[in-house]
Amino acid sequence: MNTHRMSLLELQREMAAVVMTPLTADEGMREKTLDGRRTKAIAEKMIAPNSRLSSVERLELYNRQYWFRVLDSLAEDFGSLRKVIGSKRYDAMAIAYLNAYPSRSFTLRNLGSKLPEWLAEHAEFTGRRQKLAVDVAKIEWAFVEAFDNAELQPLNMEEVKTLSSESKLQLQPHLRLVALNYPADEVVLNLQEREGRQASEAGRAEEHEELAPMELGAMRAKQTWLAVHRVEYNVYFRRLVKEEFEILKAIECGKRLGEAIQAGLSETRIAERKQAAVLREWFQNWAELGWLCAKDE
Amino acid sequence: MSGNRFNGFSNHGVGIGLRIPHYKEIFSRKPVVDWFEIISENFMCDAGRPMQVLERILEQYRVVQHGVSMYFGSVTEPDPEHIKRLKALVKRTGTPWLSDHLCWGSVDGNYTHDLLPLPYTWEAVERTVERVKRVQDTLEIPVAVENVSSYAAYNDSEMTEWEFLNEVVVRADCGILFDVNNVYVSSVNHEFDPLDYVNAIPAERVAQIHIAGHSKYEKYILDTHDHPVIDPVWTLYERAIERCGYTPTLLEWDDHIPSFDEVHGEALKANRYLNAAKKSNAAMVGAA
Known part of the structure; x- marks a missing residue:
């Protein structure tokens, strides 16, 4: 008979190893943990049977509950x-x-x-x-x-107008920029x-x-740039053009505004004479959407 | 008697859990509910819809926080971010007390998101007391630990569950969230008399009581919170109220959630016992 008494930490590690081992195809407990130990031996070492359930059956209830819970939660998202x-x-x-x-x-x-x-x-x-x-x-x-995600006080239009190429900004934390291979x-x-x-x-x-x-x-592959953001309490998607995406991404990475714009327009096909107007329009849109915020120093 | 130092001397009566399927009804009809229990982890985010819902609820109702992942019995250290966010939420809700479970659920940074039973050992008593004290000191409000329902018992246990609970709450000087449904579920699964449990707890430390329904299987009972409260659980509740007096009571209904009125109606059945406790208390005060 094994008389070694497990420390609380040992017990928790052993039990977690069994509980977090994936179930069999018919949703039962596997014979071995992922590192090859026999689950029956672990169960009998730590869990007492009762008149209706064996040690294995009792531990299996927790094994099943764990997987049902995490799988359901992931499926929701x-x-x-x-x-x-x-x-x-x-x-x-x-x-x-x-x-x-x-x-x-x-x-x-x-x-x-x-x-x-x-x-x-x-x-x-x-x-x-x-x-x-x-x-x-x-x-x-x-x-x-x-x-x-958090919501910071965004810059207003007047504040946006005062920005220079040296300005450092941060994006609204709930704005997520996503580059896709497909629409x-x-x-x-x-x-x-x-x-x-x-x-x-x-x-x-x-x-x-x-x-x-x-x-x-x-469905054909097509590079797509997306902003996923919150307005009021609802989440929306907004398509961006590549240059917009690149500028916002550079701001997110902490680049100064001048560098961010340069990064965004480095390979652009937008005619140089039109670039200032396009940039103004983008910044206006982003400000209206509340995406631009002062950088925490 | 109404309130004690473990629930901030509150006069809370019957409450229900705040659940998403009822939001529409609550915001449109603004029903009279004495208080709502919120799951702390659902509101420990930064902003967005959950926080908007919370603000609207706080404008109209009293809220008490109930946690599901503090894991007082886990050996490895809790995430400091968890405590930080919990403290911020406590400040926001003004919860008069806070509860979480007498269990473990995480080890070495991995979370099972389950309420795993502890072995009833002296080592586990010490570990749990230390964690409860630390959380209580950090949050600066009364903490109540809830007895969980369990499906497994350990070979290493050195005492009964209620002896373990008593040791923890006395040494940590904390309150109890006494879940009478969990007592019933565990009594069937571990083959003990549930009244022994109810009669053994230090009644003066009970901050709150949980009632709920469960699911019966051939060889065991699962604490599923998806049915009305059964009569044997009401009987345990009656005895608990006899011992504890008027105590804030909360009905948990978390799955297959029926209409708001049905859940609230089921919860209000507790008033049969609470009102009797109030009357008997008034009579005692009058006689004195």
Whole structure:
């Protein structure tokens, strides 16, 4: 009989290792943890059975609860991705992602923060739609951030007029800039609209139903630049031209205004004589949208 | 008796959890609700819709914060950002007390987002007391720890759950959020008499009571918060009120959430027992 008493830290590490091990295909506990230890041995070492449930069955309840909870939470934020690649691929992808990036935050809100970059390295889950899937994931994560990121007091039009090439600005924290390989914003908007209709007609959108990858027709790659931002309390998408995107990105990276403009217009096809007017219009739009803020020094 | 030092001597009666499906109803009809319990983590963001909702609620209602990821029993250190944001939210809501669970859920920076039971050991008592004290000192408001429902018991446990709870709350000098549904669920899952638990807790430390429904399976019960409160749980509640007196009471309903009126109506059934406690208290004061 093993008489070694586990320290609280040992117990928590052992239990977490089992609870966070992915489930079997029929949603049961696996025989081994990811590092090859037998889950039955771990369960029996730490968990007491009762008259109805074995140690393994009792620990399995927590294993199942963990995976149901994190998978549901991720699916709430990446509903369009699930429809684009289909539920079968999505489910396998979500398990692999959460295995690679378990939650490191006290809030489930941040669960998907690494998904777009991780997905870009894992084409095995997306089939031929790899780049589109990554684009959709980027948009959906930007949506999460735009929804509740901070809002700073923006510069007003008068303040914007006083800016010089030496000025340093920061962007509104809820503004997220997303570069896409496909016009994936159209796909996401279309899916959100459809989901809204289904929800109002059926009362509730079905999250757990099996879905084949959605029909997208012949979708062609097209570089697309997107701002995902909040107006009042709603999140909107706004298409940007490449130069606009580059200038805003340079501001976001902390460049002085003159450098940011230079970076944005370095490869532009906008005629030089028109550039001043175009820039004025962009800055006016950004100021009206409240995107430009004073830089914290 | 109404209120004690563990709930800021509040006179809160029956409240319900603030949940998204009820927002529309609450904002359009402005129903009379004594107080709302909010899940702290849902409002620990910077801005946007959640904070707008919170501000609107605070204009009309009293709010009490309830957390789900402080993990008083976790050995590894909590995220300082968590404490910082929680403190900011406490300032914003003016919550008279704050509760979270007597459990663990994170280790080495990984979060399970579950309320995992602790082994009832002296080591766990010490660890939990230390964390509760630190949180209480930092937040500068009374903290109440909630007994969780559990599905597993540890070989290493050295005491009963209620002995463990008592040790923690006395040593940390904190309050109890006493969840009578969790007592019932655990009593079935661990085969003990739930009245032993209710009769053992230090009644003077109970800051708040939770009631809820659950789901019964063949071999165990799950604390799903998706049904009305069953009679045996009301019986435990009645006994808890007999012991604790008039105590802020909150109905939890988190899944398959019915209409606002149905949830509120279910919660208000607690008044049967609370009003009796009030009367008996008044009679005692009169006699004195």
